[in-house]
Amino acid sequence: MSRKIFVSAKEVADRAGVSRSAVSRTFTPGASVSEETRRRVIEAAEELGYHVNHLARGLMRNESGIVCLIVSELDTPYRASLIRALTGQLQGASKIAMLINTDRSDDSVDQALRQAISYRADASIILSGMPDKSITDLCLKSGQRLVLINRDEDRDGALMINLHDREAARRGFIAMLRAGCRNFAFANSEAMTPSLIAREEAFRAAGRDHGIDVTVERFGSTTYQSGVVLAQRLLTRENRPDAIFCVNDLLACGLMDAARHQFNLAIPSELCVVGFDDIEQASWSSYNLTTFAQPVEQIAAEAVTWLDQVTPAETNSRRLDAELVWRGSVRGG
Amino acid sequence: MSRKIFVSAKEVADRAGVSRSAVSRTFTPGASVSEETRRRVIEAAEELGYHVNHLARGLMRNESGIVCLIVSELDTPYRASLIRALTGQLQGASKIAMLINTDRSDDSVDQALRQAISYRADASIILSGMPDKSITDLCLKSGQRLVLINRDEDRDGALMINLHDREAARRGFIAMLRAGCRNFAFANSEAMTPSLIAREEAFRAAGRDHGIDVTVERFGSTTYQSGVVLAQRLLTRENRPDAIFCVNDLLACGLMDAARHQFNLAIPSELCVVGFDDIEQASWSSYNLTTFAQPVEQIAAEAVTWLDQVTPAETNSRRLDAELVWRGSVRGG
DNA sequence: CCCAGTTTTGCAAGCGAGTGCAACAGCAGG
DNA sequence: CCTGCTGTTGCACTCGCTTGCAAAACTGGG
Known part of the structure; x- marks a missing residue:
């Protein structure tokens, strides 16, 4: 051998x-x-x-230089670009990324963290799923640092990076209100991630503030196909929405395609759409989607600089802005 | 610390x-x-x-369980899905993937391989770029295995996985010929990867065989934006092509968008388009692109089982089929 | 030329595991 | 009770590297 x-x-x-x-x-x-x-x-x-031999060096120094990225469905545009940013910046800080794919079972985030511990990773960055408290405790007790991106929940000793989801949702509402929309809807998945919930809630709240009722529909996972289904559900209602906030861009693409090709609606004249993430496809001229950008490079930078700090990991939380990228799926602008 | x-x-x-x-x-x-x-x-x-401690274990066993994935622009849909497949299957074989991002400089594939050696990776899988011969020799001499995906060039002692690019290109030609197209074009990037060249050459050859002249245009890297530019170049010609084979789907999306929105062409009635890769977006109803599918899971499977073999790494080459996925961007079907 | 002060160097003791080898226990048969 | 066998255990060495410590080699000033 x-x-x-x-x-x-x-x-x-x-x-x-x-x-x-x-x-x-x-x-x-x-x-x-x-x-x-x-x-x-x-x-x-x-x-x-x-x-x-970095293995042997890591053994002595008690510091492997390895950082685990724990992620599922990593071929999703937003995830992929975040991974790209993270690996790039980690290498800039002379660390190396181990990629753990948690597509398989459901407890596999825990499995992944065990792997991270086995390889004595200096840190783990969790992009999807939520590990058991017992496992994260073990990580922290072992001196492994933990970064949670868009996971929101509290975890002592970890760095939590989130966006101003609520403000974004509110701004999205106002943008479409100014565009003259009357019937507002929110298209969500059933994933019910804290950040997705926050967007939905804030959008409804914005509606309440303006005395407008918001239709909410949820379906499946956060994918293009779900967007298609959500379009079918929302656009067949008796008073059809003319403003839809999609919880992310993938969903928005599906919804727009269905709106155009199945319902023959013109965007933005008959229907305004706002998305979230600013994936590459949002800028493609078939979509030309007005959306909120995930500041991926900035997220990666926050994570990496935090990991480079020598002070013992304290609980820490960062909330970054999601910038509104104006394109053509909302009138005016 | x-x-x-x-x-x-x-x-x-x-x-x-x-x-x-x-x-x-x-x-x-x-x-x-x-x-x-x-x-x-x-x-x-x-x-x-x-x-x-896997580090220490790796030290003793002289086998780390680490496999390096060397890749640039990993947020490209095809790359991302290949990475997903590879990480999944590697984990199934109880190995772990290290991700090395070579976006930075040009010699960084070599850098990446050095990293791989430093971490005593059991193997490296190269998805983009082409390393120097001296480095790959070093890898092989160190007992590290090497897998090259869609790189084509010969490297002793490595596993090379490629597709039947030429046949796919030929089939694409015939499909559009049967659809009644007369003016054929091939839209390529300037990346000039062996597999991209093979597709182009085979497409031209198919043209020659049928006594048809094929217009070839090349521009930039293999992206959506290049597709837009290529559309502008190709569709302003005096005898406008009515059949375009795009070297990959990303390019095809850009080209289709430009054809529709800038040139007001209807697809497939006025223009037939064929792509390559079968990225997710190809199935979105805005594109509905007829394309050749990269068998990502199969590629990953080939790579992983080869790595699992105990026999000393011999030179080996696999050529897999790219299945034609019929959709609506070509008439008939 | 000698001596104190500053590098530079080698020795040896780790780091956390795997493993050959010999000692050991347990058991059955004689 | 002794012998031989099988199955378990612990010792000690090894893997490739880092690092504290003390010895060795310089340096310059007197």
């Missing part, structure tokens, strides 16, 4: 005619090595194709 | 009143431990929240 073929520090030391420690120090920033030995070590290392 | 707080086998051993080896053996399948001690160890481990 796999024989030990990786070249070790010992071999480099022998070749360079120095001690093992010298090699180690050469690759440890800030260690005391003379220019001369460093040169010889580097040279020998180059020739042999030596690379420090 | 981070104190050693992870619980170790020693502590479990003490608590269970056995030797450290007993603990080790309990978590090593096939080792000789009595039912009684195993029970006590498991119990103690549970109470203490012990998890085998």
Whole structure:
């Protein structure tokens, strides 16, 4: 099977005619090595194709440089772009991302965290699902840091990054109100994630504030197909909505497609739509969707800089703005 | 900073009143431990929240269980779905994926492979870019396995997974020919990946075989925006194409949107379009794109089973079928 | 040339696990 | 009770690296 073929520090030391420690120090920033030995070590290392064994290093330093990203349905546009931002910025901070896919079963977020512990990840970033309290406690007790993105619930000792969902929903309402809409609806999935709930609630509240009743419909998971179904449910009502806030862009795309192709509605003249996430497709001219942008790079930056802090992980919470991106799915603007 | 707080086998051993080896053996399948001690160890481990340190285990076993996925622009729909499939199946084979993002510089595929070596990854799977020969040699010499997906070029000792690009292109041509198209065009990017070139060449060849001249236009990278530009270039020609094979779906979406919204063309009556990849958006009713499907799950399966083989990595090549998915962007069908 | 002060270096003790080997216990048969 | 066998256990070594500590090698001033 796999024989030990990786070249070790010992071999480099022998070749360079120095001690093992010298090699180690050469690759440890800030260690005391003379220019001369460093040169010889580097040279020998180059020739042999030596690379420090990060596994062993992690063992000694008690710091692996590994950060686990725990995520399901990672091919969803928003998730994928967040992963891209995170991996990019983690590498910038010389850490490396381990990707754990929790598509399978339901307890698999817990499973994933166990994996993270087994690989002695310095931290885990949870993008979907919500782990058991007992597991997160174990993580924190083990000295592993935890970042929850758009999960909202409280977890002591973790960093929680969320958006101003409520304000976004309210702004969306007002935008469509100004566009002259009268019948408001909110298209949601049944996922009932805290942030999705917040958007729905705030949108209803905005309606109440203006003495307007908001129709809410929920269906399935937060996908394009659900958007199609929601369109069928909402657009066949007797007083058809002329303003729909979709809980995210994927849903909005499905809803818009159904509205146009099945109900022959013109957007935005007969129906205004607002989405959330600002996925790439929202900017495609078939959709041209007015939406709230997830500040993915900023989210990633917050996470990574927090992880880089040396102070012991304290409970921490960040709430970022979701910027409104005006496009053509709402009149005016 | 981070104190050693992870619980170790020693502590479990003490608590269970056995030797450290007993603990080790309990978590090593096939080792000789009595039912009684195993029970006590498991119990103690549970109470203490012990998890085998995979770093240390990897050190001893000389097998880390880590597989690196090397990829750029991972938020592209096709890439994202491939990553999803790969992570899922790797986990099924009890391996774990490390994600290396090569968006930054150009030599960063090499950088990525160095990382992979540093973490003693058992294998690397390259989804984008092409590493230097010297680096891949180093990988192979170090006993690391290598999988190249849609990279085509020859690399001794690696597994190369490709599709029947040429046949797909030819089939696409014939499909549009049967639909009654006369003016054929091929919309490509300037990425010039082997598989993209193969599609283009085969499409031209199909044209030649039928005595039909094929217009080829190339622009930028393989994105939606390039599709828009390509539409502008192709659809303003004096004898406007009525059949366009797009080198991938993303490009096709951009091209279709531009054709419809800027040139007011009806698809498929005035223009037939064929894509490649079968990304999710291809099935959205705004596009309803006839395309060739990347068999992502099958690709992932091939890769993972090959990695699981115990025989020393031999050069190996798989060529899979890209199934034609008939939708509405080509007449007939 | 000597000595105190500053680098630089090597030794050796870890880190947390796996595993060959020998000692050991338990058991059945003689 | 002794012998031989099987199955379990613990010791000690190993993996590749980091790092405290003390010895060795410089440095410059007197």
